[in-house]
Amino acid sequence: MFRTSDGGPIQMYEDPYDPIVSYSSPMAGWLYARHPKIPDYWTAVAEEPTRDRAEETETGQGRRSKKTNRKARVSDDSVRTALYRIRNADGELLYVGISAKPPQRWGQHAADKDWWPEVAGLSIEWFDSKTEALAMEARAIRTERPRHNIQHNGTDVPPKV
Incomplete structure (x- = not known):
């Protein structure tokens, strides 16, 4: 321990x-x-519930009334988000993506991507916000040129294999 x-x-x-x-x-x-x-x-x-927080205030007649102050709902941007890289056995970068739940996302890739059987390695890097992860994903795709990413990869069609 x-x-x-x-x-x-x-x-x-x-x-x-x-x-x-x-x-x-x-x-x-x-x-x-x-x-x-x-x-x-x-x-x-x-x-934690996002509920009305109530403050009780004393009224002139000894009764209590409630003032509500709505708690702001957490936006998607405040969710920790992972940037992940998927590589084949030769170390070639196959795909870069982001997700708040990487294992579930990888399961989706496994179910619908024909390149998934090539996967031999996964790496992950966490960011404090989705916005930050999105920016780093775009940068990684532009500079590292993963084989199966389309967006940010300088092409509108899937790369030929």
Whole structure:
């Protein structure tokens, strides 16, 4: 078991988008519960509700009234997003993409891309926002020229293999 510098156990928190991944601090906007069998491990159980926050104020007659202050809904841009690269056995870059849930996205590729059987390696890089990941994806495609990307690759038709 891993320990902190003061000897205490490290608390690990499940990534709500990819349960295979965990972190040493919880992700903002999620509620966690202690795992029933794994000590010092917390699982993401639900997104924090986006509900009206009420403030009670005293009225002149001793009654309480509620003022509501709507909590802003988190936009897609604040979702941690992964940039992934898919390579063949020779190390050739086949595809670059982004996803908040990479394993699920890879499953989609496996189901509908004829090049998927060539896949021998996957790498992943996380960004704090979808906007940042989109920009890095476009840059990676333009500079690294993956074989199966069409958008940002300087062509409107799929490359010939």
